[in-house]
Amino acid sequence: MMRLTSEQQEIYDGKKGETYAKIMETLVRYGELFGAEEMVEVTGKYGHLVTSFGLQVINPVYKLMDELIGAGVISKQQFTMDPRPLDRNVPSNVIQDLVFYKFMYSEQKRYEKQLSKLGLKSKDSFSCACYFDEQGNRPKKGDILSWAESSAVVYANSVLGARCNRNSGIIELFGSILGCVPKFGLLTDEGRKATWKVEVKTTKLPPAQVLGSAIGMKVMEDVPYVYGLSDFLGKELTPEVCDYLKNFGAATASNGAVGLYHIDKLTPEAVELGESLIADNARTYVIDDAEIQRVIDSYPIIWKNKDAKPKMCFIGCPHLSKSELIGWIHDIYEGVKESGKKTTTIPTVLTAAPGVLDAIRGSKEESMAEEIHLTLSYICPLMYCDNPLVHSVPIITNSNKLRTYTSCRFYEDKKILQMITGRGRM
Structure with missing residues (x-):
C-alpha cells in the first residue's frame, strides 16, 4: 500500500466525502501500477488537461464532470486545456459543418461550462502550448506538474526543467483537484536519466520535426541525451531555439513516446548535471544526413491518390x-x-x-x-x-x-x- 500523509489518508478514508475518496483511490491505484510508494505535492501554479473536445461519444466524461460538480469539487489549482476542436473561420463545407457541430462535437458548449465550474483558468485557456507567455501557464524549473498533453509535457520537462509524467485521461484533472500526484518515472532523479546517447553528425541543422521523429521512433518512451545539436543551436535558450525545441519535442513525443530529452550544453539539467544524467549501459544512436533522409523517405503516403493536388x-x-x-x-x-x-x-x-x-x-x-x-x-x-x-x-x-x-x-x-x-x- 502506498504511504500517504495524514491529510491524504483522511481523504482516502472518506472524511472529505465519497467523491474525494474515489479521486484519491484512483490516484493511489494508478501510482501503484507504476511502483509509486508515495504522493508528491503539485507545486506548479496551473494544471493542464488534454481532453478539450466535446465529443458526443465520451458521455461518461460528462457524467463524471457532473458528479464532481454536484459534490462541490473544485480543483485546488486552476488549469488550462488543449485547443478547441471547432472554429467557423476554418474552411469547411456544409456537410462537415453539420457533422462537426451537430454530431461529433455537439457537447462542446456543455463541456466547457463544466470545465469552467471545475477550475478552467479563463475562457481562452485553450492551447497545446500553454507555456507561452501569452497563455500564462509557464512552470518554473523544479515545479511538479499534473499535465497530460504530450508536446507540453516534453517541453516542460526538457526546456523548462519542470517535472511531470505523461498522465492519461482524467488523471491530470484528479492531480490538480487534490494537489498531489504519485511519485514515479519522470518525477524521480533516476527516472530522468538518459538511457540513449544520440549523436547528431549532420552537416547542417536538421529539420526539427524530422530529427524529433527519428529520435522518437528509435528510443520510444526512453530518455535521450543528444550530442551535437548545440553546435548548431548554440548554448542559450533564445526564443528561436525554444521554437525549434518545441517542434522537435512534439515529434519525439508523437512519433515515439518521449516525455523528456536532454540536449548537451543547452537544456537546463544538461547544463547543470552534464553526462552524469546518462545511465550506465546507455545505447547509442548516430544521426547523419543519410539517416535524416531515410526517415523522411520512410513516411507513408496514405492519400487514395498519391498524385492528388492538395486541397x-x-x-x-x-x-x-x-x-x-x-x-x-x-x-x-x-x-x-x-x-x-x-x-x-x-x-x-x-x-x-x-x-x-x-x-x-x-x-x-x-x-x-x-x-x-x-x-x-x-x-x-x-x-x-x-x-x-x-x-x-x-x-x-x-x-x-x-x-x-x-x-x-x-x-x-x-x-x-x-x-x-x-x-x-x-
Missing part, C-alpha cells in the same frame, strides 16, 4: 509561437506577391494560441494575412483532420505530429512554402 494546408501543430506566426505570415505574403498571385494557391490555416492571436490583433501582419486570405485560427488541427469526412481530403502539413495521427502528408517548411505560394514551382 488544404495546416501549419502550427503544436501551436505557433508569436515569432513563428509572424515569420510564416511574412514568408507566405512575400512568396505570394513574388509569384504574382493575390492569394495562396492552397487554402492555408496557421494555428496559434488565443493569446498569441490576440497579440497580433490589429497589426500589419494580421492585415497581410487577410489580404492573401490566410486563415489564422486557435483550432486543434488534429481534431479537425482526424475524422472520416476529412481523411479523404488531401491535406499537407509541416507537422510530424499531425502526419502521425491523421492522413495529412508531411513536407518540410521550404517545400510547404513553395507549394502554398507557387513561388519557384517545380
